[in-house]
Amino acid sequence: MARIVLPEAKIFKEIIGAVGKLADEVALNITREGISIKALDIDQSSYIEIVLPSDMFLEYTVENEEVVGISTSNIKKVLKHLRKGENLTIETSGEYVGFTVGTVTKRRYRFRNIDVAVPEIPEFNLDFKVTAQLTSSGVKKAIEDVESVGSVIEVDASSDTLVFRAVGSSRAEVRFTQGSPALISLEVREPSKSTYDVVKLATVLGVAEMSDMVTLGFSSKMPLKMEFHIGSGRITYLTAPIEVG
Template sequence: MSEDFPVYLEYASAKSFITVLKALGNLVDEALFNFTSEGLKVKAIDPAQIALISISLPSDSFLEYRVDREVGVGVNVNNLLKTLPAPKKGDKLIMRAGEEFYEVILEGVTTKRYKYRSIEVSATEIPEIELDFKVRALVMAKSYTTAIKDLKGAGTLIFEVNDDQYFHIKAPELNAEAKLSRLGGSIIDMEVKEASRTGYDEDYLARVLNIGNVAETLEIKFGNEIPAYLSFSLVEGGSVEYLLAPKA
C-alpha cells in the first residue's frame, strides 16, 4: 500500500455503495468520512436540522479493508456523485484514502479511476437524544420502498399503528393509504407499546428511499409526535440509520 494512502478498501457492490452515497448527497453537500480499524462511519445533519443520517460499514462488510492509521476524509459528496459514472452490475468499488487525497476505483469488465482532493469538513456534533419509541417494526425494505413510492406527492405521510398486525402509511392530501401487514409478509416482526400516529415530510422520507433497493430489511421506530427512526440493513453488509423529525 502506498504511504500516501493509509486506507484501502474493496466493497463488493459499487451500485450499493453509490446508492448510499446518493442518499447522503440528498441531505448534505459535504461530509466527513471516518476510517478506523472498525470500519467506515459517516454522520451528517441536513442544513435545516430536520434529518440525521448515520452510515456504518464495519470492516467485515468489505471484501478487503486495511487501515494503517485512522483517517478523516472530507468529501464533497455532490461533486463525487456528478463525476462517478453509473456502476454496472457486478462492478466492485475500491477506495484508497489519505489526509490530502482519495481515489475511487470502479472495477468490472473495465477499470475506471477517479482522484479527488480531501476538503475541510468539521465533525458533525450529534446531540444526545433520548426517545421513548412506542412502536418497533421490522419490515421488508422493498415493501416499504414500494409503499412510499406509491404515495409520491403526498406532502405529508402519516405513520399509524394500532395493533401488531398492520403498519399504515396514510396520505391525507391524496386521500390514499398504503399498508404493510404481517399476513402479507411485509412485516417480519412488530412490537406495539401504545397506538401511535405521527406525520412526517414525504420529501425527506423520499430522500433516502432508494437505500431500500440495496437493503434487505428495515427497522422502523416511532411514537406519538416524536422523530421516526429508520435503520436499513444493507444486503452487502453494514447499515444506514435515519432519524427524521415529525412534520410541524
C-alpha cells in the first residue's frame, strides 16, 4: 500500500509523455526513498531513467517496496487536461492503482496494476570527450530548429564551440560559443562529432520545460547523454548514434 502526492501534476505529465514515446507500459518502482522509472525503446537505441526522491512529494507514505505497472497511454489521457497548480495523488492497493488529479475539484481514475518487467540495463561506463551544461530552453530551441528541416542532427564540438546542425539537403545550424547566454560551460577533451535521430532527441523536450539546465555528454560515434534536474529529482536520457550514408 502506498499514498503519494506530487504537488505539481505537470511534472508527472511530462515524464510520462517522454517515457511513453519509448514504451507502451512501464513499471514504477516505489520504495521508501522514492520512485524510479526505467524504460528502453523497442529497438534498444534509447533509454530513460527517472529518479524522484521522496522529498519531492507533499505526502509520501509507503509501507513496503512494490512495483506498479501502468499503461503510459492511459496515464497520458488522465493528465491531458491539467489546470495550473493541480496536484497528483497516486494510491496503490494490490491489483489496482488509483490516480487523483486536482485540489478542490478532484478527478479520480483507477487502473489495473499490470505485470511489467523492469528493463535489465547494464551499468554504463561511457567516457565522454565532451561535457556541456546549457540552458534547457536553449537546447530545446536548437533541437526544434533542426527537427523542422531534417530527421538527422549532427552534434559537433570544438574547443570553444558546440554546434547542432541538420544533416541532409535542408540546412539549419545552431551554434553555441563560449560566452553565449545559453552555454553555461563547455569542456572538450577531444574535438568530437556524431549524428543522431533528431526525433529521438525530441523525446525529452517536454521534460526540458520543467528544468532550467541540461548536462550533455557525447563523443564521436558514441551515445549522447542528456541529464535534467527537477528539484531533487533526476532524469537521464541516452540515445545511440546513427550512421549517415
